[in-house]
Amino acid sequence: MLDCHIIKHRADFTVDVALRAGVHARLGIFGDSAAGKSTVLACLAGIETPDAGYIHWDGQRWYPPPCPLHQRRIGYLSQRERLFPHLTVEENVLFALDRRQRASEEVWITELRAGLGLDTLWKKPATTLSGGQVRRAALARSLCRRPPLVLLDEPFVGLDRPRIRSLCGVLCDWQARLGFTLLLVDHDPAVMRSLCETVIIMQHGRIASTCAARQLRADAQEPPEPACAD
Amino acid sequence: MQPPAAVRRVLFTAVALALLYPLYGLFAPVGSWQWHGHHAFASLRVSFALTLVALAIVVLIGTPLAWSLKHASRKERTAFDAIILLSVLMPPLALGLLLALAFGPSTAIGRLLLSMNIPTSNSDASFIVTQMYASLGYYVIGATAAFEAVPADLEQSAALLGLKPWRIFRRITLPLARLGLAGALSLAWVRALGEFGAIMVTSYYPHGMPVQLWVNLQDSGLPAVLPLLVLFLATALPLPWILHLRMRRHRYA
Known part of the structure; x- marks a missing residue:
């Protein structure tokens, strides 16, 4: 289980996010650009070090003190991977x-x-x-x-919509079979609905609201199929 | 704004010709060349064998040092850079004099080495140590630049895939820095092999190539120097030249 409270100061705002995600959970982090979504994933991965708070995963303490990157058994895909x-x-x-x-x-x-x-x-x-x-x-x-924990930061950037649809289906299938916990950051509500159960919406570094992914407003022109089975 | 292509070509050609012009000296009318094969090959053997030993030590010390410099704090880095630069900027003759004094019989280290039957001048050991002092700074500066050119995000990606630091070094850092390291090695090679000023002071014997060139010039004049010079250039230059060309071609690819 992931249990964390991440506090990270930025130049113009502070990221202050507390999260809990159970084993096999599919959690989306949604919000405007520069809301602090990628910072949360980077702190979980260990690429960035929080200024305060804590990160616990499956009985291990990853922060504080910072746990070496190679000891975190995660799959992390950054925006600029x-x-x-x-x-x-x-x-x-x-x-x-x-x-x-x-x-x-x-x-x-x-x-x-x-x-x-x-x-x-x-x-x-x-x-x-x-x-x-x-x-x-x-x-x-x-x-x-x-990996038992997968952190994906806009994994489908640069891909066309049919390919995104196909990859969403494949990822859903693998998540269900392998049972990894998925944390996904994306701008696309359709991708969120397809891959996540729950979505937290961030604004200026804080959680503004939490909702079921299917309730996310459909801004995308075309929803990807298939969605994960609940 | 860039200069027109024609102007650029004329400029490149003029500078290239000026840089290559000294090689024309090989065709200067100095009389019949005199070949002293025994001295030539002996000095070639001394230079290559001892330079290889010196460079092996330089690489063994310099590579981990350069890698750790990449991860050093700014304060540590500045302090160490200042010392490395001092060794690089030291005039060769001054380096030779300082080494002769610092490792001479008047110092504790010099006396200790002599008591262990390690001669601190005119010996293989002094030759190797002088070459190390002459070339280590060049290698460390080049190797540090090579390691710094490896993107940190790739090393982080490897760490997140479960690799420990040593394996990241072996599988990511070293392969990506290899051409830069080869460039650093070639600079150190040229610097060590061609060292004359410092070697003259600390290790006149055994004669390496540069000292043998000087001896030939003094004893027999230019006809005895030129064949040895050709041999020196033909053996010393190709390795660093090819390494640098490969490195640059890869960088511009």
């Missing part, structure tokens, strides 16, 4: 797995490749990929070792 430029797509995706794990996870790796449309890109150097392809490969890399 990049692939390792000296490796191929395959080497990027399998980066966290040793030889033995690669053999034992062969079925899961095949599923990741197919689900994220990486089959034709698999042997390509990372530097030759387009922005959308990089996002998909980076998503595969973050999910490859089946």
